[in-house]
Amino acid sequence: MATRVIPPSDKDIQEIGLRDALEERYLAYALSTIMHRALPDARDGLKPVHRRILYGMNLLRLDPGSTPKKSAKIVGDVMGNFHPHGDQAIYDALVRLAQDFSSRYPLIDGQGNFGNIDGDNAAAYRYTEARMTEVARLLLEGINENAVDFRPNYDGLSEEPVVLPGAFPNLLANGSQGIAVGMATSIPPHNAAELCDAALFLIDNPNARSKTLLKYVPGPDFPTGGIVVDSREAIAEAYTTGRGGFRIRARWAKEDGGRGSYQIVVTEIPWLVQKSRLIERIAELLNERKLPLVGDIRDESTSDVRIVIEPKTRTVDPVLLMESLFKVSELESRIPLNMNVLVKGRIPRVIGLAEALREWLDHRRDVLVRRSQFRLDAIEHRLEVLGGYLIAYLNLDKVIKIIRTEDEPKPVLIKTFTLTEVQADAILNMRLRNLRKLEEMEIRGEDKALRDERKKLKSLLASEPEQWKTVAGEIRNVRETFGPKTALGKRRTSFGQVQDVEQELAEILVEREPVTVVVSEKGWVRALRGHVTDLSGVAFKSDDSLQFAFPAETTSKCVFFASNGKFYTIDASKLPGGRGHGEPVRLFIDLEGEASIVAAFKFQGGRKFLVASAEGKGFIVPEDECLANTRKGKQVMNIKAPDAAVAITLIEGDQVAVIGENRKLLIFPLDQVPEMTRGAGVRLQRYKDGKLSDIMTFPAKDGMTWFDSAGRTNVTTTKELADWRGNRSDAGRLPPKGFPRSNKFGKSIG
Template identity: 60%
Template sequence: MGKRPLPPEDGGGDHIEPVDLKAALEERYLAYALSTIMHRALPDVRDGLKPVHRRIMHGMRLLRLNPDQGFAKCARIVGEVMGKFHPHGDQSIYDALVRLAQDFSVRYPLVDGQGNFGNIDGDNAAAMRYTEARMTEVATALLEGITEDAVDFRPTYNEEDEEPVVLPGAFPNLLANGSSGIAVGMATSIPPHNAAELCSAALYLIDRSYASVEELMTSPAEWEKIKDDPVARLECKVRGPDFPTGGTMVDSWASVVNAYETGRGGFRVRAKWAQEDQGRGTWTIVVTEIPYGVQKARLIEKIAELLIARRLPLLEDIRDESAEDIRVVLVPKSRAVDPGLMMESLFKLTELETRFPLNMNVLSRGKIPNVLSLKSVLQEWLDHRREVLVRRSRHRLADIERRLEVLAGYLIAYLNIDEVIRIIREEDEPKQVMIARWDLTDVQAEAILNLRLRQLRKLEEFEIRKEFEALTAEKKQIEDLLASDVKQWSTIRWQVSETRKKFALNTELGARRTQFADAPDHDVADIHQAMIEKEPVTVVVSEKGWLRALKGHLNDLSLLTFKEGDSLKLAFHAQTTDKILVFTTGGKFYTIGADRLPGGRGHGEPIRIIVDMENDQDIVTAFVYEPKRKLLVASHEGSGFIVSEDEVVANTRKGKQVMNVKSPDEAQICVPANGDHVAIIGDNRKMLVFPISEIPEMARGKGVRLQRYKDGGVLDLKIFAIEQGLSWSDSSNRKFTRMRSELTEWLGNRAGAGRMVPKGFPRTGKFG
């Protein structure tokens, strides 16, 4: 097969140019990535808006949809934005518009909607032809000064119009309303905050530019001091997110501060709930606030699914009694249920508790994607406000200078009104004559010529001079402002203070919604048990390591079936809420929840499927975990020690290495340390009895020598109370007991060789 011919270098006359595929893909993908980052996913740190939101605000301003004006159909707004500024689908524009109007999605709505704009259950808004909208006070604050050269404008996509690059942003919108988006290779996630708290932090930063992030925040300890002082409380700085749906934040103060310092982290938010007394000792839980971003209908559906799956044994029923406000009623199984424990189990399994991520990845100065701290975000907003102030001041100064020039011309015209009228009536080119006669500028001459006759009546020297003096004084103030950094920051401080007054913590819109609390300190085991329905089971372990749990407490085990070549190793009673501890010949303990064991049908499952147990190890024993109990573990070679049962619980599938053994030695015995003496028998049928106090308690290790052997190792071991005597059973199940006085010759110290077992001891060498 011949080589594929390459295109001719001249393009073959069809204007075809060979392009390197790798270079073309890199160039095009980079262009796409930059477009996504700059124009779609990441907000601008200065006004907190993405291009689509900024265009919606600008379009509504051009339609004069101010808060004091009437509403307009959303279809008209979407058409205006799409036709002039945003060349994308109308649905994407409408979705963005709808979200700006939802008070459960945006902390400070920018759009005042009329009609069906969706709800917290997740229902969609009505079609744009049915809904109407106008701007809110927050939106007008963002646009304040846009006609006064406060920001740059750029050509629109078809270059027929202009759109603002950024809005003046007199409102700290980025942090107040938050933002989220996924770009190429990066993402942003910023929760909403309280505007009054942000303004207080900004004022603090204006006065102390060196302030740390923690100094821009009000800690729980500081809040306790000022919460009862109505004046001091209004100056509270940032405490954390303030979600529109309220809820309770349960993170530690250190983690919150770290998140704001690094710009990365997360916040745990829980539903707000209260216990309502129903009389006669009965009660219910009422949830009145749910975490931000959670759809109420989906949340209730999820809890109902868990109820049906019997994953919430403490909960009887759930009801949605919501109207305008959220009211979800949780009915407990019985009056004896601990409400805190029930809620903890719900927090673990449902979206009644969520984690909102913090990733303050924004366009710094509108150009550079960067993860900023709380201080950096506030500083860039203040720097932008300063630039807007300077630009608006220069624009106003230019207007004043033009007006002063015109007023000077008016004054000349007033003093020479008759001559001006004569020149206009008689001269062919009155403009040039007036310029030459009174040394006027072109602007002044044009202004005099444009005067209407009815304005001549108002042309009084007093009024002209009064306006001239007022404008001159204002010009001097502006010039002083532009020449002084101190005065500029003083003005910004006043502006931010006014914003804080408008959205103060004692106003309906500005009042903090998300509260703070410490997570209740419930035992993890209690919470785990609360999520499992308590039922009796019989745990069965086979010789080859197959596990299963049969329902109920069975006493007759003769009917149990096993795989060919396998048989019963041990069986014991448990509850589904219990932890099962498994001890292996490798000295490891594994922890398995009884609820996780396979059911009684079939032969169960090999333990190696449930946990990561080595192939060369076998099960020594298994039993129900009992907190604070002591265990005695021993190896075949006769080493052992006492370990607390709490120390052997494993949290992973890999288990927990407790007893160190080296091949050919292996762990052989694990028994509860209930007694004051130990009786140990070796393969040589020698028995030794010694006080258990001679065995050390350890968390992990090889242990100490329990009995000395020339050959062989441990055969059996028993712990007993010396006052009650040592008992054993023979092959005929006859029970024998030797009291203390009869055990004298076997009593000794740990690590002794011992003496041959008493007469009548079973030939198996085991206590039975």
């Protein structure tokens, strides 16, 4: 029989807007992800799952010197007591903390198969065992001494720490990766000894900036080594803002094989790169004939990485060979830096190097104060107990009599000897064997030692300089434990520079052949084989025609100047061949919908151009500043609609000729136009109506050369141009007789 569903009564229904309900629930989910899953705490550098794993292992007494326990036991305890999520998620986090190729300073000492750098998974948790490392012990040091706050666990039956005491600079030393809702974090690992040096400097110089700390922390230190090839300026900018990235390359060396032969051996690969996938990808490129300099690759790794790369021929330059591999494989990788962390455990914020270390130092001082106060309270309690013991020893017979004869001896003892509740309980709980004569001397000695310690603790709690001095001493101990002379503390990642072999590499990877680049009115581009001078036979689509054509080589860079003021660069080798009508230039560059191509030419370098907009503004720009590195192009001329870039000419003299759509020609000295790398420019010609049509430059001694409508060359001498000479931003006058109605000089960059 089907169950009948009874709808709720009207009084039990609350009307809530769908938008409000979705916003409330999504915000709750976002905050939960940010606070309890994805972002690490700036103080101990841990996410909740890692913190719970370490605390769970601490409760199991899995200290560095203890016998390891099954990972299944650890995962079960953590899941049951603190982390009510999937067991596999907890085990994956535990495994990562134990992998020395993932964590710079592993927090867990694993026994069994915990995976490898090839990307193989760890064995199931029933087969592996684990215990904490010395680093984890430092993170937990003082956890039972009221060093940090605790909060109820998910079911309220026990408690878990809000943050660990963190005597180790874990946030930066081991780094962190995570994706939250609307934000992410990516912190690469660093060298602990260097972080300690920077922290000690920061204690003495609280206002030190991140850039200053680079003297001690030059950059990341990855567990798999490698070479960082970023400039010092780029590294400084990344650490100052908390955002950036690092280019890291594999470490390689050339091994001679005799008779002029050699092979390249890669001994370190970038962090987080799976070795098996790396070799597989290079082998694929080799089979696809995309690595003309590489002959073969093989993996000879054992416990250490050893990837052997053989050149195609013994004459191949090893530097060029490796540069070709860095361009297309994960032998070069980019590790992002986004120091987005929870500040004070509550506020997600992107911070710089100095602030990250400051958060750790402030936490260490707070932990010191709390542990000192905890110890002071324990001493006060013990001194109170010892005072009761001394009274009992001095009046032993009377105490025994009261205990034997009184039904309720406690209040009688308190009244007789003026004891506190604590002292009376301590006397009543005293064991008979503690009544020996020597016990009194030991109590007096302990009392004296505790009073001396109490004096020091009170002095420490009353003096902030003393507190920082103590924190500095603790940091020095950490530095000594993980110093550069130790196997774990020795820096593994070095720094280098990228050699500029781009042109040589392009010539080697691309066979140099002459081509003719053709651009149509509709923006279709292609590269005809050879240098074609007669383009009359080149076919276009029915509604299209030739706009630009210039000779180049397959190794050339083709530059396109667009009406949006941007320059775009396309490698000639990437252009489609001459068969067919080519392809739209927009497939190669990110050209806005309204923008169009104004000019196209081969990049030569060293030249200078005069660029101009429709409103008659312009300036001189070096050709080297026009080369773009991305599909988005390089903004050189700042354009505001409805204005647009309309003309560009090569600087070939000391005079500028400008003509507008109103057929007014103006000639003025080139030195009146400024040279800039980017800007809106200055007024070249003034218009009452119409816009700029064309520009050119020429030497005053040679005169102005222009082409009439029939294509004939005309030269107007400087003397004949006297009526058109003026100053920049003048209006000009009608051009010489025979000047084409198109208002174009007819010259191209070439």
